[in-house]
Amino acid sequence: xxxxxxxxxxxxxxxxxxxxxxxxxxxxxxxxxxxxxxxxxxxxxxxxxxxxxxxxxxxxxxxxxxxxxxxxxxxxxxxxxxxxxxxxxxxxxxxxxxxxxxxxxxxxxxxxxxxxxxxxxxxxxxxxxxxxxxx
Numbered sequence: 054x055x056x057x058x059x060x061x062x063x064x065x066x067x068x069x070x071x072x073x074x075x076x077x078x079x080x081x082x083x084x085x086x087x088x089x090x091x092x093x094x095x096x097x098x099x100x101x102x103x104x105x106x107x108x109x110x111x112x113x114x115x116x117x118x119x120x121x122x123x124x125x126x127x128x129x130x131x132x133x134x135x136x137x138x139x140x141x142x143x144x145x146x147x148x149x150x151x152x153x154x155x156x157x158x159x160x161x162x163x164x165x166x167x168x169x170x171x172x173x174x175x176x177x178x179x180x181x182x183x184x185x186x187x188x
Contacts, residue, residue, distance in 0.1 A: 062174040066099025067134075067161060069173050075180055082151065082180075089178045090145045091155065093127070095171070097134035101164040104133045105140075110157040110173075115150035127159070151180035 061070040072092045079088040097103050110122040125131065132140040146155065156175035162168050 058177070060174040060176040062172050063098075064171045065163075065169050066097065067103060067159075067171040068094075068096040068098060069159065069171055070094045070096075071155075071173060071176050073155075073176055073178055075178075076145065077181065079145075080180075085149045086147055087149070087151050087178075087180055088145060088147045090143055091176070092141070092143045093173075094139055094141045095132070095134065095159065096139040097136055099163070100136055102133055102135045103161045103163050105131055105171075106160045106162055106168075108157060108159050110155055112146055112148075112155050113153050114148040115152040118149070146178075148178060153178040 059070055059072045061068060070093070074090045074092065076088045076090055080086055095105065105126060107123065107125050108127050111119060112122065113119040128142045128144060130142070134140055154175055154177050155173075157173040158170040159173065160168065161171050
């Protein structure tokens with residue numbers, strides 16, 4: 054990840070790092086449409102393989118309007134990560150305001166059958182004229 058703001062959290066040996074990126078070419082402020090990409094890296098630093106089963110995102114705009122996204126896997130994949138492996142993907146979200154935030158979790162299952170939620174750190178979505186800060 055090359056973006057300057059990287060948010061990171063570790064849960065049971067699984068590190069989730071997220072870097073948001075405002076997309077001015079896909080945004081239209083005159084129409085109250087602001088679009089971000091977010092780049093995610095999931096790294097398994099544990100001692101057994103883990104599989105990402107589903108995701109649960111909470112997305113809030115600057116007015117406090119929230120919605121949730123729950124679904125199988127990420128970008129059509131349910132990756133299995135062996136110890137030391139990582140998986141990266143990018144996705145995006147639109148908002149009706151120039152600022153907001155996201156947080157979430159990835160439901161994982163370890164090789165021994167243990168199920169757990171790898172937490173995704175809350176990260177700020179701030180347009181180019183906004184100061185980055187969690188809301």
